[in-house]
Amino acid sequence: MSLIVMKFGGSSVGTTERMSRVAQRIVDKKLQGDRVVVVVSAMGDTTDDLIDKASEINANPPAREMDMLLTTGEQISVALLSMAIHKLGHEAKSYTGWQAGIVTEATHGKAKISDISPERIFAALDDGNIVIVAGFQGMSEAGEITTLGRGGSDTTAVALAAALKADMCEIYTDVDGIYSTDPRIVKCARKLDEISYDEMLELAHLGAAVLHPRAVEYAKHNKVNLVVRSSFTNNEGTLVREEAEMEQGIVVRGIAADKNVARISVLGVEDTPGVLADMFGALARNDINVDIIVQSGVQDGGADFSFTVSVADRQKALDVLASIKSEVPYREATFEEGLVKVSIVGAGMVSNPGVAAQMFEAISDVGVNIKMVSTSEIKVSCVIAAEPLQDVIRALHTAFGLDTADTAFVGGPSERR
């Protein structure tokens, strides 16, 4: 008898009718003889509706009270899903995060899970119940209700699977697996049978919204077998695990694009030791996440640097630079928007030199200029102008042999929670 954790996102349970369909799916799993633990997100727009209500009352509500408010969304879901399972004649028990023994740090809005006490879940399973746990939430040691932040329900599912030593953690979503690239852009995108944690992590960070990076990290760290599959079809899905089987001749597994990129250039920086540490230290202290950093060499009058930040952080980064100009002298700071970071990801790159060159060639064949480059063992990223992005992705998809004859299944806009 296997123990399976099944996670359903908000659009999978967006209506009471969908809720009932999900219940049937869970019951089918139980009837196969498995022990089943289910993690659910808030129904469809529930969270947004609650956020709207809060902002009517207080434009800047305390994080503690937002957690108190938003956790009701998942609590409603688990109760209704349990009722739907009872309706099918099976026993089920729903639990909030704190009831399920999910202990988190004491921060609000983006707490990390620090411990899970699975006794109560095991007891309910032993009594023959399907166990339903509210995603996205937990409780601090002091008994405060907390939330895990974006992608929190994925993390709940993976963390529970690890704590329960589950045989499989199944993430049900509105797409039927991980694709070589966004199937809404490239019609002949290839659904991957398998992908490694590291590759998935790169893709998740690069904006493939199917799985949250934190959940993938947690899965990698605890060696949780993950599968991503559709709530609406019985298709096989994509297995995420330690070492993914390499398909014949496929070096690049996936292509991702991140449109949320602004480039900041700092020109004529005085070239003394420690200047880089001072500059990026100041940015880090202000919670600005710097992605790609390029130093374009020392010229007369100092060094030139470029780095990328998210579009939202652009003005803040410029303000920080202005504020430290006396300690870190430079000639001028400029910025550029309308950029995109396109990346190729694949564990096979390590042993295949020339992949980066092949990427540059494909991009230049579309007539696009590369502004910045960054590489890791399993990834090459290029920052380019956002405009001909779809052409670039299609060209890369073809160049790396990823095109398939099938047309991808796309359920709708991706879920993020």
Next chain:
Amino acid sequence: MSLIVMKFGGSSVGTTERMSRVAQRIVDKKLQGDRVVVVVSAMGDTTDDLIDKASEINANPPAREMDMLLTTGEQISVALLSMAIHKLGHEAKSYTGWQAGIVTEATHGKAKISDISPERIFAALDDGNIVIVAGFQGMSEAGEITTLGRGGSDTTAVALAAALKADMCEIYTDVDGIYSTDPRIVKCARKLDEISYDEMLELAHLGAAVLHPRAVEYAKHNKVNLVVRSSFTNNEGTLVREEAEMEQGIVVRGIAADKNVARISVLGVEDTPGVLADMFGALARNDINVDIIVQSGVQDGGADFSFTVSVADRQKALDVLASIKSEVPYREATFEEGLVKVSIVGAGMVSNPGVAAQMFEAISDVGVNIKMVSTSEIKVSCVIAAEPLQDVIRALHTAFGLDTADTAFVGGPSERR
């Protein structure tokens, strides 16, 4: 410095705008120098909306899951109310029932409070917070989320006031106090300055919906000073306490009517010892609440009984009678609906003989026939035909000197939670 518990019902916080107005009222109280604990119900229609969702999924949902579902309503309220108070620049912390230390029996849907551990509330008050507690809910010893049933938020407020040894428990509602009778029926109804627990208990049981009987019982048992007042005005309200000041010449304090009455008559019951115990024992074992019982004397062929039950229990009561006919033989059982129980309540009755006779006379002057009578030390109830009810109430109101020149303030339909 006084400690005040303020309770606001669902219509008092029915919109985000009303929520903000309630927040101002709470802050004003705090600015007077009081320590303030607030109990809130679910906003307006929230509970009904949740019940509708549940019934779309499962017409007969498990009580445990209904509690899981419905308690989110109050959790949303406390979070939003806390945000509204923060918006006004004051510190507030919201708590669910379990966080506030409210321990209940292990039943779902109508659990009784068994204990309150107020340490966390006191700690938050000591830190200068306004404390906001979700009404209607608690947690069993086993960590299951429970609800207190109808009128549960009133009970939460009174129980908290008792546990915290509060100086006053203020119940804010959509009427501005307890009236001598329903001001929607009698325009010149008199708002009472004071009323005793016992009188209030009788009125509450008789269908005066302002305060739930269980909350009044709890207040009486723990000698909690209660005041019922309007959320929408600054009027004084009605004080509920051990001994109420008697106004000059007023014997009857209030008049109440209960339309939820069905009369069952059992004719020709074999007149042997123990027959009454058998009959009413069987009804009690089937959870049928019997109110007034009248035996109309023994005739040929056995005794005749009449008793009243709620309209919802009528058919069940007849079924029980049919099922015990072999042990408790009788000739026939009939029923009558379209009845109402009208009652006069007043602690002064004890020392004023002739009050019942005065009531019968007033009713007969309207040309109405009295079908059953029941009396207690502070109450006389008559079952009559429902039809000319308003005339009867007006006649009684005048007969017992309760009419006032003022016109009553009525905010809207009464709240029950």
